Amino acid sequence: MARNVSTRRKLAVTAVAWTIGILIFFPILWTFLTSFKTEAQAIASPPAFLFFDWTTENYFEVQSRSNYFKHFMNSVVVSFGSTLLGLIIAIPAAWAMAFAPTKRTKDVLMWMLSTKMMPPVGVLVPMYLMFRNSGLLDTRTGLVIVLTLINLPIIIWMLYTYFKEIPGEILEAARMDGASLAKEIIYVLTPMAIPGIASTLLLNIILAWNEAFWTLNLSAAKAAPLTAFIASYSSPEGLFYAKLSAASTMAIAPILILGWFSQKQLVRGLTFGAVK
Amino acid sequence: MNLRTFLLGTCSAVALAGLAQAETLTIATVNNGDMIRMQKLTDDFTSKNPDIQLEWVTLEENVLRQRVTTDIATKGGQYDIMTIGTYEVPIWAKQGWLLPLDNLGADYDVDDLLPAIRSGLTIDGKLYAAPFYGESSMVMYRKDLFEKAGLTMPDAPTWDFIAEAARKITDKDNEIYGICLRGKAGWGENMAFLTATANAFGARWFDEKWQPQFDQPEWKNTLDFYVKLMNDAGPPGASSNGFNENLSLFQTGKCGMWIDATVAASFVTNPKESTVADKVGFALAPDTGLGKRGNWLWAWNLAIPAGSQKTEAAEKFIAWATGKDYLKLVAEKEGWANVPPGTRTSLYENPEYQKAAPFAKMTLDSINAADPKNPAVKPVPYVGVQFVAIPEFQGLGTAVGQVFSAALAGQMSVDQALASAQQLSTREMTKAGYIK
Numbered sequence: 001m002a003r004n005v006s007t008r009r010k011l012a013v014t015a016v017a018w019t020i021g022i023l024i025f026f027p028i029l030w031t032f033l034t035s036f037k038t039e040a041q042a043i044a045s046p047p048a049f050l051f052f053d054w055t056t057e058n059y060f061e062v063q064s065r066s067n068y069f070k071h072f073m074n075s076v077v078v079s080f081g082s083t084l085l086g087l088i089i090a091i092p093a094a095w096a097m098a099f100a101p102t103k104r105t106k107d108v109l110m111w112m113l114s115t116k117m118m119p120p121v122g123v124l125v126p127m128y129l130m131f132r133n134s135g136l137l138d139t140r141t142g143l144v145i146v147l148t149l150i151n152l153p154i155i156i157w158m159l160y161t162y163f164k165e166i167p168g169e170i171l172e173a174a175r176m177d178g179a180s181l182a183k184e185i186i187y188v189l190t191p192m193a194i195p196g197i198a199s200t201l202l203l204n205i206i207l208a209w210n211e212a213f214w215t216l217n218l219s220a221a222k223a224a225p226l227t228a229f230i231a232s233y234s235s236p237e238g239l240f241y242a243k244l245s246a247a248s249t250m251a252i253a254p255i256l257i258l259g260w261f262s263q264k265q266l267v268r269g270l271t272f273g274a275v276k
Numbered sequence: 277m278n279l280r281t282f283l284l285g286t287c288s289a290v291a292l293a294g295l296a297q298a299e300t301l302t303i304a305t306v307n308n309g310d311m312i313r314m315q316k317l318t319d320d321f322t323s324k325n326p327d328i329q330l331e332w333v334t335l336e337e338n339v340l341r342q343r344v345t346t347d348i349a350t351k352g353g354q355y356d357i358m359t360i361g362t363y364e365v366p367i368w369a370k371q372g373w374l375l376p377l378d379n380l381g382a383d384y385d386v387d388d389l390l391p392a393i394r395s396g397l398t399i400d401g402k403l404y405a406a407p408f409y410g411e412s413s414m415v416m417y418r419k420d421l422f423e424k425a426g427l428t429m430p431d432a433p434t435w436d437f438i439a440e441a442a443r444k445i446t447d448k449d450n451e452i453y454g455i456c457l458r459g460k461a462g463w464g465e466n467m468a469f470l471t472a473t474a475n476a477f478g479a480r481w482f483d484e485k486w487q488p489q490f491d492q493p494e495w496k497n498t499l500d501f502y503v504k505l506m507n508d509a510g511p512p513g514a515s516s517n518g519f520n521e522n523l524s525l526f527q528t529g530k531c532g533m534w535i536d537a538t539v540a541a542s543f544v545t546n547p548k549e550s551t552v553a554d555k556v557g558f559a560l561a562p563d564t565g566l567g568k569r570g571n572w573l574w575a576w577n578l579a580i581p582a583g584s585q586k587t588e589a590a591e592k593f594i595a596w597a598t599g600k601d602y603l604k605l606v607a608e609k610e611g612w613a614n615v616p617p618g619t620r621t622s623l624y625e626n627p628e629y630q631k632a633a634p635f636a637k638m639t640l641d642s643i644n645a646a647d648p649k650n651p652a653v654k655p656v657p658y659v660g661v662q663f664v665a666i667p668e669f670q671g672l673g674t675a676v677g678q679v680f681s682a683a684l685a686g687q688m689s690v691d692q693a694l695a696s697a698q699q700l701s702t703r704e705m706t707k708a709g710y711i712k
Contacts, residue, residue, distance in 0.1 A: 038548075040527075044528065138354055217342070220304070220354040232334035235306070235336060238309055239527075
């Protein structure tokens with residue numbers, strides 16, 4: 001039943017929503033603005049908001065000092081690669097747990113989630129040794145594997161929640177018609193779960209893009225993604241805020257644009273099943 | 277062409293390609309001005325050594341430290357040359373993680389390295405890392421504010437004079453604070469400054485039997501003095517100020533004095549970045565008449581990890597980057613003021629450098645006044661001026677730094693902070709087996 005919402009209330013809610021939105025977005029906006037300032041303007045107090053001599057010098061400096069494109073390609077390969085690999089493993093796993101649960105399914109789910117509860121630095125040395133021994137240090141393959149593993153619990157959990165919303169009878173009907181298990185997953189389940197899969201995919205790409213612990217620690221020169229690119233502009237002895245801001249803007253721009261275009265999918269997927 | 281000629285041709289082509297393929301050195305370094313300059317100038321090295329290519333991994337200092345420590349401790353072999361600090365060199369050399377630098381070439385002139393810096397990198401008579409640039413700490417002050425207040429800064433001030441001047445200059449209504457000092461917690465942040473200052477007050481971290489000394493009156497004097505001074509004459513929120521925050525305060529004209537790394541001198545005198553570039557004077561770090569000045573000693577050095585396959589090429593690069601000719605190269609391309617300071621005696625004897633860098637003499641005097649083997653007034657079992665060169669110090673120093681930072685913020689009293697520092701360092705040192 002639709003409720004009558006007064007205009008005043010609507011206005012208030014809108015104002016609150018905008019305030020929260022601007023508060024959250026402000027640091028990104030500030031980084032963007034700082035990237036067009038000189039180093040002296042970047043630390044000026046009181047700071048200039050819009051009225052300063054805009055300069056693109058920082059972007060040229062960053063371009064001339066590091067190979068942005070190499071880091072960008074590494075980020076793309078690593079985040080898309082790990083997400084796709086993760087989905088290939090997670091879709092059958094989530095299917096099994098949603099449609100063929102056993103009495104241990106809940107425990108398995110909790111156990112998977114529990115792997116996210118440990119601080120990653122706790123396993124840094126053993127991981128590093130394994131990577132060294134298998135020659136995976138500083139390779140994109142290595143980063144794809146490790147990001148798949150750390151994001152797998154989240155992918156499975158999200159997919160499991162979406163799959164649970166799909167009536168099992170539809171799958172049963174497909175089976176009655178003689179569809180094999182693979183066909184059932186590929187032709188019946190996947191198309192119905194597309195919104196869920198899409199939002200899982202997007203969220204996971206964002207998570208993998210921003211992952212800064214493993215990507216920094218397991219890469220050196222060749223496979224270093226954009227997180228290493230940003231880290232190379234941060235300095236405890238010297239103020240390079242404008243250059244750091246330029247580097248940050250360049251690093252987040254691709255994923256921000258991707259998020260912008262797909263926000264409808266993201267929101268729809270995240271609220272999928274919330275309203276009946 | 278028959279099959280044999282074809283195969284032979286292919287084989288020799290492959291062999292030639294193998295020969296022509298350059299050796300690639302991966303170099304891990306920090307994002308400091310002097311290192312960035314070095315990256316820009318590497319064409320000079322590669323044109324002289326066409327068979328060696330360089331690949332740079334530049335990271336923020338703390339990220340780099342964690343990254344290279346993991347790699348060297350697991351013998352990961354990701355880097356052929358590492359940029360490490362004076363803190364790491366003695367610890368890593370003792371672990372057998374570094375190769376001694378024996379073949380830096382005939383014209384390298386090891387004896388030209390500043391003795392204070394060189395002694396920190398030499399273990400059992402062998403040099404384990406070559407200094408790229410060195411620094412100490414000193415007082416940077418605003419000549420105009422001192423003049424206005426009718427004060428004259430001596431070349432070698434005492435802490436009493438500094439405190440008096442700081443309180444006199446402070447004009448909180450106009451956002452001018454007499455003194456800016458580090459307050460942000462961290463072994464390389466506030467503890468670097470406080471450990472060095474404590475040396476001047478006669479305090480020490482440990483006695484000869486590794487017993488922590490925070491329950492002694494010298495530490496109480498140090499911390500009391502620091503907290504009172506900062507409350508009276510320091511900027512608001514000083515407990516979250518590190519090097520960068522103070523640099524930005526000083527450059528925007530909000531600090532009367534700043535005691536910090538000598539490397540800051542080139543930033544605050546650079547008219548492009550600093551609004552007070554032509555008003556800065558320098559003095560030695562202050563003392564209290566006990567014979568030690570609160571100035572530290574640090575150098576960023578290039579070292580080769582043990583087990584490296586490319587030792588010869590790596591040594592060639594280190595000799596290039598830390599040699600005399602490199603200083604000339606920087607001077608030629610970017611001017612003498614931008615030459616990496618604090619490593620070679622010959623640089624400080626160069627009249628052109630003395631003319632271009634007004635802070636040269638003060639930097640040299642500060643470095644020479646630091647003695648890492650005898651840092652405190654009383655004897656100590658450790659090496660290091662603003663740190664204690666034991667592996668446990670990173671964790672312990674940061675933990676103590678947190679309580680001292682809390683004391684500065686007024687969250688606990690000086691006595692509480694010292695008691696807590698004493699307790700946690702006794703626990704750590706017992707656990708690590710130093711206290712029997």
